[in-house]
Amino acid sequence: MTATTAARAGTGPGAAQRLLPLVEEFLGGRLPLRLRAWDGSTAGSGGGPVVVLRSRRALRRLLWRPDELGLARAYVTGDLDVEGDLAEALRTMWAAARHRALTPPRLSAGDRARALRTAARLGALGPRPPVPAAEARLAGALHSRARDRAAISHHYDLSNAFYSLLLDETLAYSCAYWSGTEPEQTLAGAQHAKLELVCRKLGLQGGDRLLDVGCGWGSLTLYAAERYKVRVTAVTLAAEQAGHVRAQVRERGLGELVDVRLRDYRDLDGGGYDAVSSIEMGEHVGDAEYPAFASLLHRMLRPGGRVLVQQMSRGARAPGGGAFIASYIAPDMHMRPVGDTVSLLEGAGLEVRSVESLREHYTRTVGAWRDTLEERWGEFSALVGEETARVWRLYLVGGGLAFEERRMGVDQILAVRPAEDGGSGMPATPGEWYAP
Structure with missing residues (x-):
């Protein structure tokens, strides 16, 4: 079995297998989802929604902005997608956050360094991706x-x-x-x-x-x-x-x-x-x-x-x-x-x-x-x-x-x-x- 075949089968060290444990650590608990990466590898729960990272740029967006806005930017550009019903996927995620009390831990410098090393091995490091054109750009005093x-x-x-x-x-x-x-x-x-x-x-x-x-x-x-x-x-x-x-x-x-x-x-x-x-x-x-x-x-x-x-x-x-x-x-x-x-x-x-x-x-x-x-x-x-x-x-x-x-x-x-x-x-x- 080649490395690519193993990754697709969920048994080898593909991008998804490397990323999912890191994501769950950053979010404070296990997630009811399945992750599929750009190399075809998959990892995670078989019955949950499937989150697809279509390119390394999706990961790079999340490294530069590891929060709701980073996820939104990845989604609206199509770098990240969800297979099936998006509403059901979000409902599942929010229910898990409530019932499992997922609380992002305070990340140490070592945690961040380890994440960067993983990203580097996956070839996802690089300059900050451009902000999507649909994002608002306001200037001036608030409510002027x-x-x-x-x-x-x-x-x-x-x-x-x-x-x-x-x-x-x-x-x-x-x-x-x-x-x-x-x-x-x-x-x-x-x-x-x-x-x-x-x-x-x-x-x-x-x-x-x-x-x-x-x-x-x-x-x-x-x-x-x-x-x-x-x-x-x-x-x-x-x-x-x-x-x-x-x-x-x-x-x-x-x-x-x-x-x-x-x-x-x-x-x-x-x-x-x-x-x-x-x-x-x-x-x-x-x-x-x-x-x-x-x-x-x-x-x-x-x-x-x-x-x-x-x-x-x-x-x-x-x-x-x-x-x-x-x-x-x-x-x-x-x-x-x-x-x-x-x-x-x-x-x-x-x-x-x-x-x-x-x-x-x-x-x-x-x-x-x-x-x-x-x-x-x-x-x-x-x-x-x-x-x-x-x-x-x-x-x-x-x-x-x-x-x-x-x-x-x-x-x-x-x-x-x-x-x-x-x-x-x-x-x-x-x-x-x-x-x-």
Whole structure:
């Protein structure tokens, strides 16, 4: 039996046999996976997911960056891959980390030297691999206007064609509401149910003024103007979004009802709105900046006016986000436990009247987006390139699992600006919000 044949059979000292013990030592325990290296050698559990190192460059990326970001870079470039269902592979790994309490040990200088010697024997040493083109490169002070504009553009200005392919007809890029009123509810139906729920919670009526902060591609703006005949001021930092909403306003004849502004929320003036919405925009505001954001929501409302914030959250002990999300998807995003956001809104003078978790709804929403990505993989790859398509596969799979496993959540928080005498104008019960 030759060395190559032995390596392929899992009996010789191939790259996989040399690497797996080292990886398990660095991660603090045995892993329920099978490793296959570029030389065809395999090692590890026969029943677990198969992680494939397609080239020595995958190992070199992990040597230069032995953390989540290094793994993400290796995956999005295709240097590292997973055979089979990526979601099941990540679910298996995270379950092992929880149940086996895998804790990376503190590595000594000797440990690192031994790893380098192994890499040298495998021919994997070399200069730092280039950072993938899809990774964000931001400059300037955190949450300065220029940096926030660049962070929003990195994600939302990818192209309207991309989001039109990924999302449903509403172009709602936020958690849908799977109401169960239809036997086989589609994603579009669930998004319409979410938009209707938001409008009912805000108590919109014809002639009301609505400020939609972070309007996205205008799903709520257009729905509220068409169905409820409200006057909407739609605000976004993304030029692609603003262009799309303006085109839709012209096409639908809503010019007298909708004003689209390409503007930073901090530059908003005026006030006296009957309602304010912020649908999954508050995550981009920043931790230190959120009290001022909450004060803006209060200031924009008339007494008795309502605000609905739909916002992602994290558990008290769950980190949320992570290096991959921060580098590829939503740079500078900040999530906090929902109770902390409630406190910040109340600290700004708003009275919180309802908090509704939509966590399971987001698991299903992200699953629908992921199904579309996989079903139309060739189209996505042709449109934005294989690397960016792999970024989105990892993002949607990881995000769906984060909601499924309660590491992340999403909540609708309804609040009101009370009048001076304490009056809220709110209904005695919320039953009308959910009426068929």
